[in-house]
Amino acid sequence: MSALPNLHAVRAKWDAVRTSLWFLPAILGATALPLVYAARHFDTRSGSAPAQDQAGWIYRGGPDQAREIVATILSAIGTMTSLVFSITMVVLTLAAGQFGPRLVRNFMARRQTQLVLGVFVLTILYALLLLSALGQDQQEGRFPSVTVAVALAALCLGLLVAFIHHLATSIMSESLIEAVGSELDEGVAALDEAKTEEPAEGELPQDFGQRAAFFGTDGFGYVQSVEIDQILKAARQADVVIGLDLRAGNFTIANGRAFGIYPADRAYPDLVKEIRAAIMLGPHRTPIQDLEFPIRHLVEIAVRALSPGINDPYTAVSVIHRLSAAWPELMRRAVPTGIYHDADGILRLIGPSIDNASLMNAAFSQIRQAGASMPLVLIHLLKSFRSMAPCTRNAAQRDALAAEITAVVEDARREIANRADLRDVESHAERAWRALERENPDPSTADE
Structure with missing residues (x-):
């Protein structure tokens, strides 16, 4: 077991302390x-x-x-x-x-x-x-x-x-949106700069399912942090490959399938114990290592604003603008691939990955679905996509943005009955497509 505390675990605990009402009053009271x-x-x-x-x-x-x-x-x-x-x-x-x-x-x-x-x-x-x-x-x-x-x-x-x-x-909704948006900016800034070389590649052995030993966590709850360096060190010492089935933000149950150790004959009790110690669980999600955490908080504000009980589309528009403001910096950052090698370049760990498509889906899909019948919301989504198009840096980002534009148009054609409103949405979609095509001279998809 590592003698030093896990860095991300300490950050997760500190996040719980700093967001409590008792911490600063206790210090001043003392x-x-x-x-x-x-x-x-x-x-x-x-x-x-x-x-x-x-x-x-x-x-x-x-x-x-x-x-x-x-x-x-x-x-x-x-x-x-x-x-x-x-x-x-x-x-x-x-x-x-x-x-x-x-x-x-x-x-x-x-x-x-x-x-x-x-x-x-x-x-x-x-x-x-x-x-x-x-x-x-x-x-x-x-x-x-x-x-x-x-x-x-x-x-x-x-x-x-x-x-x-x-x-x-x-x-005020704008103040809260900016507070959550700042947390999203901090999460994006914590990502590494995108590198010019090819991303890390690797895959689990073909017989991983047959020869690996699978283990779960000791308890249940949300994964608040995963100490990757600690797992890599343990895997290198035991000369094994680890397949991780969860990442920060996932919910896991006790004794479920959380990770596998390949080969099974090297799954020593101390190794299993150290891997479990590297996975911190808690009753709620935290922004540590979980980029979707602030995104989903912003989306929740927008979806609640679009509900019939509140019916405040302008708050949803403010959320759309704040989400799009974070995307230029996010597109120039490298999102975790879930593939990790040790210091010798040997594959040691493969876990769940996130990509631009999943992040973009988490940011905009629920807002689009909740506001599918509101031209105002769809138009501002398309305007944001148009402003995001010049920030794309690779084909994966362009494909993710193209998929969102296509989804907006499909929802508009299905939900909007007024032809004038529909033409307005389609006009903004065409502008978003043209902005995206300027970044990709040979697009693989097209709206019209």
């Missing part, structure tokens, strides 16, 4: 105790310092008055905190109903929300600890600790106003 200790230290020093050497803005009074002020601050901030939590829950409920429950993750991941909750928690804990630390036997004097409490209360008031403004803008 600073309350040292802050009170430091403030009380300055209280002691201020009590012994000459009055002319002390700043006039530091609170001056007796311990009873100081306790009353801190108690008032504690009561007020407690009320404000309950208000912040209530507003947050209302927004999360609205987001889950309009955009889908899976999009709640993006609201929870916002640093602004976590920061506001964290500062409120810090202020409450600071006031509680300070209230217990202010003794009755102290003499009248200056209390920097009370001044800090007042400053924290003023900060909370300012953050409350900013928080309400932030929530008002974050519930």
